[in-house]
Amino acid sequence: xxxxxxxxxxxxxxxxxxxxxxxxxxxxxxxxxxxxxxxxxxxxxxxxxxxxxxxxxxxxxxxxxxxxxxxxxxxxxxxxxxxxxxxxxxxxxxxxxxxxxxxxxxxxxxxxxxxxxxxxxxxxxxxxxxxxxxxxxxxxxxxxxxxxxxxxxxxxxxxxxxxxxxxxxxxxxxxxxxxxxxxxxxxxxxxxxxxxxxxxxxxxxxxxxxxxxxxxxxxxxxxxxxxxxxxxxxxxxxxxxxxxxxxxxxxxxxxxxxxxxxxxxxxxxxxxxxxxxxxxxxxxxxxxxxxxxxxxxxxxxxxxxxxxxxxxxxxxxxxxxxxxxxxxxxxxxxxxxxxxxxxxxxxxxxxxxxxxxxxxxxxxxxxxxxxxxxxxxxxxxxxxxxxxxxxxxxxxxxxxxxxxxxxxxxxxxxxxxxxxxxxxxxxxxxxxxxxxxxxxxxxxxxxxxxxxxxxxxxxxxxxxxxxxxxxxxxxxxxxxxxxxxxxxxxxxxxxxxxxxxxxxxxxxxxxxxxxxxxxxxxxxxxxxxxxxxxxxxxxxxxxxxxxxxxxxxxxxxxxxxxxxxxxxxxxxxxxxxxxxxxxxxxxxxxxxxxxxxxxxxxxxxxxxxxxxxxxxxxxxxxxxxxxxxxxxxxxxxxxxxxxxxxxxxxxxxxxxxxxxxxxxxxxxxxxxxxxxxxxxxxxxxxxxxxxxxxxxxxxxxxxxxxxxxxxxxxxxxxxxxxxxxxxxxxxxxxxxxxxxxxxxxxxxxxxxxxxxxxxxxxxxxxxxxxxxxxxxxxxxxxxxxxxxxxxxxxxxxxxxxxxxxxxxxxxxxxxxxxxxxxxxxxxxxxxxxxxxxxxxxxxxxxxxxxxxxxxxxxxxxxxxxxxxxxxxxxxxxxxxxxxxxxxxxxxxxxxxxxxxxxxxxxxxx
Numbered sequence: 065x066x067x068x069x070x071x072x073x074x075x076x077x078x079x080x081x082x083x084x085x086x087x088x089x090x091x092x093x094x095x096x097x098x099x100x101x102x103x104x105x106x107x108x109x110x111x112x113x114x115x116x117x118x119x120x121x122x123x124x125x126x127x128x129x130x131x132x133x134x135x136x137x138x139x140x141x142x143x144x145x146x147x148x149x150x151x152x153x154x155x156x157x158x159x160x161x162x163x164x165x166x167x168x169x170x171x172x173x174x175x176x177x178x179x180x181x182x183x184x185x186x187x188x189x190x191x192x193x194x195x196x197x198x199x200x201x202x203x204x205x206x207x208x209x210x211x212x213x214x215x216x217x218x219x220x221x222x223x224x225x226x227x228x229x230x231x232x233x234x235x236x237x238x239x240x241x242x243x244x245x246x247x248x249x250x251x252x253x254x255x256x257x258x259x260x261x262x263x264x265x266x267x268x269x270x271x272x273x274x275x276x277x278x279x280x281x282x283x284x285x286x287x288x289x290x291x292x293x294x295x296x297x298x299x300x301x302x303x304x305x306x307x308x309x310x311x312x313x314x315x316x317x318x319x320x321x322x323x324x325x326x327x328x329x330x331x332x333x334x335x336x337x338x339x340x341x342x343x344x345x346x347x348x349x350x351x352x353x354x355x356x357x358x359x360x361x362x363x364x365x366x367x368x369x370x371x372x373x374x375x376x377x378x379x380x381x382x383x384x385x386x387x388x389x390x391x392x393x394x395x396x397x398x399x400x401x402x403x404x405x406x407x408x409x410x411x412x413x414x415x416x417x418x419x420x421x422x423x424x425x426x427x428x429x430x431x432x433x434x435x436x437x438x439x440x441x442x443x444x445x446x447x448x449x450x451x452x453x454x455x456x457x458x459x460x461x462x463x464x465x466x467x468x469x470x471x472x473x474x475x476x477x478x479x480x481x482x483x484x485x486x487x488x489x490x491x492x493x494x495x496x497x498x499x500x501x502x503x504x505x506x507x508x509x510x511x512x513x514x515x516x517x518x519x520x521x522x523x524x525x526x527x528x529x530x531x532x533x534x535x536x537x538x539x540x541x542x543x544x545x546x547x548x549x550x551x552x553x554x555x556x557x558x559x560x561x562x563x564x565x566x567x568x569x570x571x572x573x574x575x576x577x578x579x580x581x582x583x584x585x586x587x588x589x590x591x592x593x594x595x596x597x598x599x600x601x602x603x604x605x606x607x608x609x610x611x612x613x614x615x616x617x618x619x620x621x622x623x624x625x626x627x628x629x630x631x632x633x634x635x636x637x638x639x640x641x642x643x644x645x646x647x648x649x650x651x652x653x654x655x656x657x658x659x660x661x662x663x664x665x666x667x668x669x670x671x672x673x674x675x676x677x678x679x680x681x682x683x684x685x686x687x688x689x690x691x692x693x694x695x696x697x698x699x700x701x702x703x704x705x706x707x708x709x710x711x712x713x714x715x716x717x718x719x720x721x722x723x724x725x726x727x728x729x730x731x732x733x734x735x736x737x738x739x740x741x742x743x744x745x746x747x748x749x750x751x752x753x754x755x756x757x758x759x760x761x762x763x764x765x766x767x768x769x770x771x772x773x774x775x776x777x778x779x780x781x782x783x784x785x786x787x788x789x790x791x792x793x794x795x796x797x798x799x800x801x802x803x804x805x806x807x808x809x810x811x812x813x814x815x816x817x818x819x820x821x822x823x824x825x826x827x828x829x830x831x832x833x834x835x836x837x838x839x840x841x842x843x844x845x846x847x848x849x850x851x852x853x854x855x856x857x858x859x860x861x862x863x864x865x866x867x868x869x870x871x872x873x874x875x876x877x878x879x880x881x882x883x884x885x886x887x888x889x890x891x892x893x894x895x896x897x898x899x900x901x902x903x904x905x906x907x908x909x910x911x912x913x914x915x916x917x918x919x920x921x922x923x924x925x926x927x928x929x930x931x932x933x934x935x936x937x938x939x940x941x942x943x944x945x946x947x948x949x950x951x952x953x954x955x956x957x958x959x960x961x962x963x964x965x966x967x968x969x970x971x972x973x
Contacts, residue, residue, distance in 0.1 A: 080099055080100070080101050080102075081099065081100050081540070082097055082098070082099045083097075083098050083099075083100070083538050083539075083540035084096070084097055084098075084111050084113075084114075084536070084538065085098055085521075085536065085537050085538040085540065086114075086407070086527050086535040086536065086537045087121070087124075087125045087128070087407065088128075088180060088407050088520040088537070088676070089122075089124050089125060089407060089671050090249060090250050090404075090405060090406070090407065090671075091250070091403055091404030091405060091406060091407060091409055091410065091529055091530040092116055092117065092250050092252050092253050092403075092529060092530065093116045093407060093527060093528070093529025093530070093531075093533060093535055094110060094111075094114065094116050094117035094120070094121060094122075094125055094252050095110065095111030095113065095114020095116060095117055095535065095611070096108060096109070096110065096111055096121070096125060096128065097109045097110065097111045098128075098129075098521065098540045100540055100541065104541070106129045106132060106521070106540070106541070107129060108121070108125070108126060108127075108128045108129045109121070110125070110126075114535070114611060115230075115533065115611055115625065116230065116252070116529055116531070116533060116535070116611070117252045120252045120255055120256075120948065121252065121947070121948060122251035122252055122948040122950055123251070123668065123669050123682070123683065123914040123915050123947075123948050123950055123951075124669060124670075124671055124677055124683060125252075125948075126915055126947060126948060127677075127680045127682050127683050127914070128520070128521075130679065130680040130681070130682060130683075131676045131677065131679045131680050132521055132541070133679050134544050135679070136502050136503055136504060136679075137501060137502065137503060137516070137519075137544050137545065137547070138500055138501060138502060138503040138508070138514060138515075138516040138517070138545075138547070139503075139516055139544055139545025139546060139547065140516055140545055140546045141153035141513070141514060141515055141516060141546070142511075142513070142514040143156060143512070143513050143514075144512060144513075148513075150546060150548070150556075153513055153515060154553070154556045154557055154560060155560060156513060157470070157497050157513055157515075157557050157560075158557045158560030158561045159560075160468055160495045161173050161197075161468050161470075161495075161557070161561065162561050162562075164467050164468045164494075164495065165197065168467060170197050170198040170199035170201075170445075170447075171199045171201055171451070171465070171466075172465065172466060172467045172468065173197065173199065173201065173466065173467070173468045173469070174193075174199070174201035174202065174203075174451070174452065174457055174460075174461075174466050174468075174469045174470075175189055175192075175193050175201070175202040175203075175469070175470050175471075175472065176202075176203060176204070176205075176454070176457060176469060176470070176471045176472070176474065176476060177189055177202065177203075177204045177205075177412070177417060177471075177472045177473060177474065178204060178205050178206075178406070178412075178472060178473035178474035179204060179205055179206040179209070179210075179404070179405070179406030179407065179408050179409035179412055179417075180406055180407060180408065180473050180474070181204075181408060181411075181412065181417075181472065181473050181550060182408060182411070182523060182524075182525030182526060182527060182537055182550075182551075182572070183408060183411035183412075183414065183415060183525060183526045183527060183528065183534075183576070183579065184525040184526065184551050184572040184575040184576055184579070185472070185473075185525065185549070185550040185551045185554070186204075186408070186411060186412050186415045186417050187415045187423065187551075187575055187578070187579045188551045188554045188555060188558075188567065188569070188575060189202060189417075189472070189550075189554055190202060190415050190416045190417060190423055191423070191441060191443075191566070191567075192554055192557070192558050192563070192567070194416070194422070194423075194428075194437075194443075194446060194447060195437070195438065195441040195443030195444075195445075195446060195566070196441075196443055196444065196445075196558065196561070196563045196566060197561075198444070198445035198446065198447060199447055199451060200419050200420070200428060200447040200449065200450050200451030201419065201451040201452050201457065201466065202417070202419060202451060203417075203418060203419040203451065203452065203453050203454045203457055204412050204417045204418060204454075204474075205406070205454070205474045205476070205479055206404075206406060206409040206412050206413070206417060206418065207418060207419075207453055207454040207455075207762075207763060207764060208372070208454060208479060208480070208764065208765060208767070209368055209371060209372065209404070209405040209406065209409065209764075210371060210402070210404055210405065210406075210409045210413070210764075211371070211376075211418060211453075211759070211762035211763055211764040212370070212371040212372075212373070212376030212377045212379070212380055212759050212761070212762040212764045213366075213370075213371055213376075213380055213402040214413060214418065214421075214762065215377040215380070215759070215761045215762035216376075216377045216378075216379075216380025216381045216384060216645075216761075216762075217380070217384075217402075219377070219381055219643060219645050219761075220381055220384045220385075220388065220642055220643050220644070220645060221384075221592075221629075221630070221635050221636055221637070221642060221643075222635050222636035222637030222638070222643075223425050223591065223592045223593075223636040224413055224425060224592075225592045225629050225630075225636070226401065226402055226410075226530065226531065226532055226629075227393050227394045227399045227400065227401075227628060227629045227630050228363065228393075228394065228398075228399040228400075228401050228531070228628055229531040229532075229533075229613070229626045229627065229628060230253060230256065230530075230531050231396070231626050232363050232396060232397050232398065232399060232401065232628075233253065233256060233257050233260065233363055233365065233401070234256055234257070234259075234260035235260075235361065235396045235397030236267070236361045236362060236363040236397040236398065237264075237266070237267055237268065237359050237360070237361040237362070237397065238267070238268045238269075238270065238355055238356065238359040238361070238362045238363075239257060239267070239268070239269050239270070239362075239363050239364075239365065240270045240271075240272065240352075240356070240362065240363070240364040240365065241269070241270070241271045241272065241273070241279060241283075241365050241366075242272045242273075242294060242364060242365065242366040242367075242369065242370055242379075242383065243272065243273060243294065243366055243367055243368060243369015243370040243371075243379075243768075244271075244273070244279070244365055244366060244367035244368070244369060244403065245273065245275075245277040245278065245279045245280075245665065245666070246279050246365065246367075246403070247277070247278040247279040247282070247949075247950060247952075247953060248277065248278055248279070248666060248667065248668040248950060249367065249368075249405070249665075249666050250367075250403050251668075251948050251949065251950040252948070253403065254279065254949070254950075255948070255949045257269070258282070258949065258952075268284045268285075268355060268359070269282065269283045269284050269285075270283060270284065270285045270286075270287065270352055270355060271283040271285070271286045271287070272287045272289050272294065272297065272352075273286070273287075273288070273289070273369060274288055274289055274290065274291055274369075274663060274729070274730055274733060275288075275663065275693070275728055275729050275730075275733075275735055276288065276727075276728040276729075277728070278668070278950070278953035278954065279953075281953040281956065281957070282953060285348065285351060285352060285355070287342075287344055287348055287349075287352060288343070288344070288730055289342050289343060289344060290341070290342060290343030290344075290652075290730075291661050291663065291733065291768060291769040292373055292375060292649075292650055292768075292769050293341050293342040293343055293344075293649075294369070294370055294379045294382065294383075295375060295378050295379045295382040295647050295649040295650075296333055296337075296338060296341035296342055296649040297338070297341075297342045297344070297349070297352075297382075298379075298382035298383050298385065298386055298647075299329070299330035299332075299333065299382055299647055299649060300330070300333065300338045300342075300349065300353070301352075301353055301356060301386050302326065302327065302330045302382070302385050302386050302389060303327065303330050303331055304353040304357065305353075305356075305357060305386065305389060305390060306327055306389070308357055310357045310390065311323075311389050311390060312389070312390050312391035312392075314391075315390075315391030315633065316388075316389060316391075318633055319391075319633030319634075319635070319641055319642055320388050320389075320641050320642045320643070320644060321639060321641045321642075321643055321644070322643045322644035322645060322646070323389060323644050325644070325646045326385050326389075326644035326645060326646050326647070328646065329646035329647055329648050330382075330385075330646075330647070332648065332649075333649070340652050341649055341652050343730075356386070360392070360398065361392075361396075361397035361398050362387075362390075362392050362397075362398055363397065363398060363399055363400075363401055364383050364386070364387065364399075364400050364401065365401045365402075365403055366379075366380070366383055366400070366401070366402055366403075367402070367403050367405065368405060368665065368767075368768070369665075369768060370383070371402075371764060372664075372764065372765065372766060372767040372768045373759065373764075373766050373768055373769065374650075374757050374758060374759050374760075374765075374766035375649070375650050375759065375766075376759045376762060376764050376766075377759050377760075377761035377762045377764075378645075378647045378648070378649070378761075379647075380402075381645040381647055382647045382649075383400050384400050384644075384645075385644045385645065385647070387399060387400045388642045388643075388644055389644060393630050393631070393642075394628045394629050394630035394631035394632075395628065395631050396626075396628075399628070399630075401530075402530065403530045404529070404530045407527050407529070408527040408528060410527075410528040410529060410530060410532065411526065411527050411528040411534075413425075414528060414579075414583075414593055415579060416428070418453075419450050419451035419452060419453050419457075419763075420450035420451070420453070420763075422434065422437050423437055423579070423582055424437075424579075424582045424583040424585075424591065424593055425583075425591050425592060425593035426591065428447070428449070428450055429449070429450070431448075434446050434448065436585060436586055437582070440581075440582050440585055441566060442566060443566070452466070453758070453763035454476075454480060454763070454765075455480065455481065455482075455756045455758050455763065455765055456763070457469075458476065458480060458485070458486050458489045458490075459485075459489065459756075461489040461490065461492060461493040462485065462488060462489035462492050464492070466493065467493065467494045467495065468493070468494065468495040468496075468497075469490075469493055469495070469496055469497070470497040470498075470499070471496070471497065471498045471499070471507060471511075472498075472499040472500075472517070472550055473499065473500065473517065473550060474507075475500075475505050475506060475507045475672070475673045475675065475741070476507055477490070477505075477506040477507045477509075477510065477749075478505075478506050478507070478673045478741045478742075478749050478751060479672065479673060479738070479751060480751060480765070481716075481751050481754035481755060481756045481757075481765040481766075481767060482716050482717075482751075482752075482754065482755060482756040483717070483749050483751040483752040483754075484716070484717050484752045485716070485756075487506070487510060490507070490510035491510060495512055495513075496510055496511050496512050496513075497511065497512065497513045497514075497515065498510075498511035498513070498514055498515070499514075499515040499516075499517045499550055499553060500514070500515075500516075500517055501516070501517050501518070501519035501547065501675075502675045504743065505673070505675060505741070505743065506673075506741050506742050506743065506749070515548075515553055516545060516546055516547040516548065517547060517548070517549070517550050517553070518539075518543040518547045518548060518549045518550075519543075519547070520537070520676075521539065521540055521541045522539050522541055522542065522543040522544075522547065523537070523539055523543075523549045523550075524537070524538055524539045524549070524571075524572045525537055525549075525551075525572040525575075525576070526572075526576060526609075528614075531613065532613050532614050532627070533611050533612065533613045534595070534598075534609075534611065534612050534613070534614065534616075535611045536606075536607075536609050536611075538607075549572070551569065551572065551575060554567075555567045555569055571603065572606075573601065573602075573603045573606035573607070576598070576601070576606060577598075577599055577600075577601060577606075579595075580595045580596060580597075580598045580599040580601075581596065581599045583595050583596060584596025584599060584617070587617075589617075590636075591636065592615065592629065592636055593614060593615070594614065594615045594616070594617045595612075595614050595615070595616045595617075595622070596616070596617050596618075597616040597617055597618040597619045597620070597621055597622045598612065598616055598619070598622055600619075610623075613625070613626070613627045614627070615627065630642065655732055656732075657701070658773065659771045659772065659773060660698070660712075660732060660733060660734050660771075660772050660773070660774045661732060661733045661734075661769050661770070661771065661772075662712065662714075662733075662734055662735075662736060662750075662753065662754075662769070662770040662771070662772045663729075663733055663734070663735045663736075663768050663769065664735070664736055664737070664738050664750050664751075664754070664767050664768065665735065665737065665738060665768075666737065666738060666739070667686075667687045667737045667739065668686060668687070668914075668950050668951070669682075669683040669684075669685075669686050669687065669914050669950075670683060670684075670687070670737070670739045671739070672738075672739065673738075673739060673741045674739050674740065674741060674743070674744055677739075678743075678744060678802075678803065679803065680803065681803045681804050681805045682914050682915075682917065683914060684802035684803045684804075684809070685877065685911035685914055685917065686910075686911050686912070686914050686951075687737075688800070688802035688809055688811070688876075689721075689722055689740075689745070689800035689802065689811045690719070690721040690722065690736065690737060690739075690740040690745050690748035690750075690800055691721050691722040691723070691724045691736070691737070692710050692712060692721045692722070692723060692724065692734045692735065692736045692774070693724045693726050693728060693729045693734060693735040693736075694710065694723055694724070694725055694726070694729065694734050694774065695725075695726070695727060695729055695730065695731040695732075695733070696725050696726070696727060697731050698731055698732065698734075698774075699723065699725045702774060702775060702776060703776050704723050704725070704774075704776040705723065705776070705870075706723065706724075706725045707722060707723060707724075707871040708722075708723045708776055708777070708779070708871065709721065709722060709723065709776070709777035709779055709798055709813055710722075710723045710734075710774055710775070710776060710777060711774070711775050711776075711777050712734065712736065712750075712753060712772050712773070712774050713753070713772060713773045713774075713775075714753045714754070714755065714770055714771065714772045714773075715755070716752065716753055716754065716755055716756075717749075717752035717753050718747070718752070718753065719736070719747050719748050719749065719750055719752065719753055720746065720747040720748065720777060720797065720798050721736060721748055722800075722811070723776075734772070734774055736750045737750070738750055738751065738767075740800065743801075744800065744801050744802070745799065745800040745801070746794070746796065746797065746798055746799045746800070747797075747798070748800065751767070753770060753772060754766075754767055754770050755770060777797075777798070777813070777815070778815055779798070779813040779814060779815055780814060780815050780816060780817045780869075781813065781814060781817065781818065781849060781867055781868065781869060782812065782813045782867070782868055782869070782870060782871045782872055783796070783810075783811070783812035783813065783865060783866060783867040783868075783872060784809070784810070784811055784812065784865075784866045784872050784874050784876060784879075785809075785810040785812065785825075785828065785863065785864060785865045785866070786804060786807060786808070786809055786810070786861075786863065786864050786879050786880045786882070786883055787807050787808045787810060787828070787829060787862070787863045787883075788806065788807040788808075788861070788862040788863060788883050789807065789808070789829075789830065789862075790808055791808070791810065791828055791829075791830070792830065794810065794812070794828065795824065795827070795828075796812045796813060796814045797813065797814045797815060797816070798811070798812065798813040798814065799811065799812050799813075804880035804881075804883060805880065805881065805883070805884055806880075806881075806883040806884035807880065807883040807884075809876060809880050810828075812867075818867075821844075821851045821853070821865075821867065822840070822842065822853070824865075825840070825853045825855065825863070825865045826840070826855075828863070828865065829855055829862060829863035831855065831857075831862075837857050837858060838855055838856065838857050838862070839855070839856045839857075840853055840854070840855045840856075841853065841854045841855075841856075841893055841894070841896075841897055843897050848868075848869070849867075849868060849869040850867065850868050850869075851865070851866075851867040851868075852864075852865065852866050852867070852897050852899070853865045853897075854893060854896045854897050856888065856893065858887070859887035859888055860885070860886065860887055860888065861882050861883055861885065861888060861896060862883075864879060864882075864896055864897075864899075866879075866899050872899070873899075874899035874900065875899060875900040875901060875907045875909070876910075877907070877908055877909070877910070877911060877919060878900060878901045878907045878908070879896065879899055879900075882896055907919075907921055908920075908921055908922050909921030909922065909924075912944060912951050912954050912955060912958070913942075913943070913944035913945060913947075913951045913955070914950075914951070915943075915946075915947035915948055915951075916942070916943040916944060916946075916947065918942045918943065918944035920958060922942055922944075923938055923942060923944060923955060923958050924958065924962060926938055926941040926942055927958070927959060927962045928962070932959075933959060933963065934959065935952050935955045935956050935959065938955050938959065939955075
């Protein structure tokens with residue numbers, strides 16, 4: 065099937081149109097087939113022909129069709145809180161930027177962009193800022209996830225090159241995952257790995273992560289390393305390889321430099337020091353070292369657990385050192401592999417999206433590269449030094465150095481560290497422009513000018529995934545209202561600032577051709593990034609472009625599969641050799657009963673700050689509120705109860721989240737997801753707690769090991785509500801809101817008692833006391849502190865509230881599903897007050913499999929009633945775990961728990 069298929073070969077259903085596009089979530093870059101019918105309804109499936117996923121989709125990708133709701137979209141420009149037209153808004157943006165530059169210089173303005181930009185958007189933004197405004201003050205939220213990898217690659221390889229490809233994970237005999245919960249954060253890539261292990265049982269998996277994640281559950285060896293112990297561990301591995309004669313001396317001599325210095329630095333820790341730095345016993349360390357030493361085909365995959373650290377660049381280089389020292393790089397089934405967090409973090413790196421880069425992987429600090437790009441662009445000026453990196457950029461707004469900023473496709477008030485100060489910096493900045501698809505985010509609230517951006521399914525361009533594969537993201541719906549592509553808004557501002565001749569673009573294809581041509585200029589193999597073979601694409605050829613991996617110096621090269629770098633020993637450093645970099649691990653901080661180490665990250669079914677996944681009821685069914693994982697011993701020590709609330713506080717801010725007591729985190733640590741914002745919770749913006757400390761080489765913040773205090777929150781009452789309409793306001797210290805199929809779910813708690821619950825519930829639902837169409841049923845046990853209410857309009861449930869002195873035991877999924885029921889009979893109404901189903905309506909329990917809405921109770925019933933004793937058998941009986949597979953580890957835990965409680969359950973069949 066080509067780009068579009070408007071019908072079928074036999075002529076059936078000719079009104080259906082299938083468009084092949086690319087998923088907008090993680091850096092795996094899965095191909096998506098979107099089918100639109102005559103009513104505009106969209107059906108999402110995996111693209112079986114895309115080489116990243118071969119038809120697989122994760123829970124988030126499979127639910128993309130549920131996130132296309134126009135509710136909450138920004139539909140027209142706004143200026144100073146009032147509706148405006150595009151012409152006036154763009155004139156104002158151009159004038160204010162031009163006036164600010166004229167008065168204060170080019171470094172008084174800035175752009176802050178996103179790894180969810182398309183490459184064409186990114187290219188225009190970088191060209192405008194660096195080539196025509198003349199400042200390098202453009203940075204990206206990829207600074208928060210990938211900058212340490214970029215810096216580590218450049219130190220070792222001379223350029224930001226990912227050497228391998230996804231097929232290497234399937235061809236390796238040993239895969240080492242470092243700081244990567246691949247099963248949840250890159251699920252389709254994990255499923256490719258799982259399938260390879262099933263086909264080759266001798267394949268081994270090592271997971272290095274402080275938490276026992278879903279990925280660690282599947283590992284042959286899990287090293288529960290202490291936070292920031294990675295550099296020490298890989299230094300120890302390098303020493304072990306040297307001392308056991310396992311280095312590739314011929315490769316080292318012919319193709320590398322720096323071994324002696326790297327080894328000298330690595331020998332700074334003895335055996336006892338290594339154990340202290342890593343928090344690991346000698347036995348597991350020795351087992352890992354032996355596996356790596358004795359296995360030729362090794363791939364080491366690393367992600368945010370490595371990057372999001374104040375020592376992230378050194379961690380990257382400690383890993384790269386081990387692969388360079390053994391020659392295990394650039395060959396099938398071997399090499400270091402960075403997996404990116406965002407769909408186009410790689411594309412942003414290609415066009416110079418970071419403040420210290422130039423386009424086409426050229427070096428801003430290199431005068432020859434600067435002049436080459438300036439000539440190509442015919443630019444009037446080019447910055448001679450790197451601009452402000454993300455954390456410094458917002459500090460510069462706070463202290464008045466940056467006086468105008470344009471934020472595009474990102475939500476820094478939630479995602480940057482020291483997030484409350486980021487909000488204050490935007491308030492202090494004289495002129496703030498925000499381009500977004502959504503009207504109300506924690507960042508849009510600070511904008512002087514709001515510009516409506518086209519979103520996924522509406523915009524057209526390219527993205528590059530973690531294996532350097534360029535794919536088309538295609539529009540298959542019209543943008544709502546007056547929403548426009550980001551590149552278009554940038555071009556219009558450039559024209560109004562007097563740079564129109566340099567920005568003549570009429571479509572994304574023209575931008576892509578220029579981007580491709582720049583990559584090839586004066587290249588001839590001197591630089592890694594070269595897609596010159598795509599320069600001559602016509603508009604129709606660009607429209608039909610199939611996934612292509614770079615380098616693609618010719619059209620023929622673009623069609624080749626699985627390209628790798630460095631097998632020939634040729635690097636992009638000045639000497640042409642790969643560099644082993646000396647790494648000195650950070651000093652071990654002493655343990656403290658007063659403080660905890662805060663680790664942050666993603667959950668399985670949500671993405672970034674919930675602006676897209678928060679629209680899907682299915683994706684909110686698994687984990688619907690912010691939480692903190694805390695070890696049982698720590699919970700006992702501080703007096704925290706299971707499902708109670710925790711206050712987590714640093715010298716920067718505080719959050720209030722649900723306690724999830726589990727031994728899956730080490731004692732002394734807590735884990736909190738990054739997703740919840742002020743639109744979905746009362747106080748859960750975890751980055752408000754994270755200090756702004758950054759890696760000295762990359763400028764990337766350390767989001768994985770903040771020092772915090774954790775104390776239990778003394779709630780006077782807890783509550784749970786289901787509501788047909790989103791509440792306008794919630795009068796509670798703690799609340800967390802999530803989509804349900806026909807309304808909303810709301811968790812509640814407060815330390816202050818409520819004197820009039822009947823009035824409280826009416827205010828929450830938004831009903832007047834005098835409304836005769838509303839009936840409210842109530843149950844109260846004032847002595848026990850239990851209150852329950854169910855409100856009906858025209859005999860249909862519009863809201864229910866369940867309150868108690870402890871976290872309320874209510875079947876949340878079942879209660880939320882009642883919002884979509886028809887008129888309720890009296891017996892059904894009282895069942896709603898009870899908060900759980902009767903015998904005629906089985907309660908599915910907490911959702912485990914989001915793809916098929918399979919709850920824990922149904923899985924347990926399959927184990928007990930049908931004799932299912934494996935994940936595959938559960939899948940055959942319930943469908944759970946048979947789509948994206950992200951829930952398979954959780955299903956396995958349920959099976960194991962059931963078997964431990966009832967050893968009489970035997971494997972079926």
